[in-house]
Amino acid sequence: MRVSLSEAVALLKSGTPVAFPTETVYGLGALAMNTEAVLKIFATKGRPSDNPLIVHVDSLENAEPLVSDIPPLARQLAFAFWPGPLAIILPKKPSVPDVVTAGLPKVAIRCPDHALALELIVAAGALAAPSANKSGRPSPTRTEHVEADFGADFPVLDGGPCRVGIESTVVDLTTIPPKILRPGAISAAMLKNATGVSFEIVREPQVETASPGMKYTHYAPKAKVSFWNGQTPNNAMLLALHAPVHGEHDVCYSGDIERMARELFDRFRQADYLGLPTVLIERFDAGAGEIAAGLLNRIEKAIAR
Numbered sequence: 001m002r003v004s005l006s007e008a009v010a011l012l013k014s015g016t017p018v019a020f021p022t023e024t025v026y027g028l029g030a031l032a033m034n035t036e037a038v039l040k041i042f043a044t045k046g047r048p049s050d051n052p053l054i055v056h057v058d059s060l061e062n063a064e065p066l067v068s069d070i071p072p073l074a075r076q077l078a079f080a081f082w083p084g085p086l087a088i089i090l091p092k093k094p095s096v097p098d099v100v101t102a103g104l105p106k107v108a109i110r111c112p113d114h115a116l117a118l119e120l121i122v123a124a125g126a127l128a129a130p131s132a133n134k135s136g137r138p139s140p141t142r143t144e145h146v147e148a149d150f151g152a153d154f155p156v157l158d159g160g161p162c163r164v165g166i167e168s169t170v171v172d173l174t175t176i177p178p179k180i181l182r183p184g185a186i187s188a189a190m191l192k193n194a195t196g197v198s199f200e201i202v203r204e205p206q207v208e209t210a211s212p213g214m215k216y217t218h219y220a221p222k223a224k225v226s227f228w229n230g231q232t233p234n235n236a237m238l239l240a241l242h243a244p245v246h247g248e249h250d251v252c253y254s255g256d257i258e259r260m261a262r263e264l265f266d267r268f269r270q271a272d273y274l275g276l277p278t279v280l281i282e283r284f285d286a287g288a289g290e291i292a293a294g295l296l297n298r299i300e301k302a303i304a305r
């Protein structure tokens with residue numbers, strides 16, 4: 001059910017989760033300080049309770065009630081990249097409910113770069129929000145994806161298609177050196193350029209210890225995903241960055257890797273909708289653009305399922 005901004009605010013204040021747009025993917029929001037409301041997020045998604053949530057704020061100042069300390073590195077990052085696709089993990093204040101952080105002593109905070117999301121946060125307060133998909137499904141980048149997972153009656157604030165299309169970069173500032181737990185549109189090089197600090201890229205399987213949620217299956221359509229070996233069987237969807245394509249469900253992005261990232265999860269869902277058994281993706285390297293490492297991470301997770 002598509003709701004207006006004021007309806008979304010009223011629902012949130014009454015303790016009901018609402019899906020809302022961000023620049024990355026749609027979020028399933030509840031007031032971060034309301035334990036009962038946050039528990040409903042886990043129930044709606046079928047999300048394991050050991051997988052912590054990101055708290056969405058409208059500014060670093062308004063994150064002060066959530067975190068026990070804002071170090072200079074956090075200020076530099078927020079100055080450079082907020083509002084934007086970067087979640088920053090800091091030590092949490094005791095007042096943040098344990099359900100939000102899955103019992104961890106640290107909380108992820110993010111200021112989304114989306115006018116509707118910011119208006120919602122300003123009116124309702126800080127929102128704990130995972131991606132608004134059923135656990136194990138690709139993150140939703142359109143209102144229709146949220147409706148496909150949660151039903152047409154579920155309240156959604158419609159903001160159209162998401163601009164980035166893969167989830168935020170997640171950095172943990174509670175360790176030395178700071179770590180990248182999840183790559184996204186803000187690359188390691190961008191973090192280094194903005195701060196002078198080298199972030200450690202945590203890879204599988206270590207990332208599962210650093211961030212409990214990373215162990216769960218993500219980003220996977222029902223179709224089998226693999227890298228393209230040059231052969232295209234019937235009934236496959238080929239997503240190519242450069243190679244010419246021929247099939248009716250194939251797409252060539254002509255080198256536009258940001259568009260490929262924007263559309264990846266929608267293509268995954270379309271393959272399932274069309275009943276295609278196979279999605280093939282042309283290989284590219286991590287130097288293909290700032291978002292390349294993040295996009296490869298999502299593709300590799302879908303392949304590994």
Ligand code: TXA
Nearest residue numbers: 024026027052053106107108130131167168211213214
């Ligand atoms: O772009 C995004 O980040 C989207 C939009 C809605 O903001 N949200 C999102 O949330 O992708 P979610 O819950 O699907 O993914 C959050 C990731 C999970 O892998 C979780 O384990 C990790 O961030 N995370 C959150 N809080 C954490 C914490 N305190 N410590 C370690 N990892 C954390």
Ligand code: MG
Nearest residue numbers: 130131132139
């Ligand atoms: Mg998610």
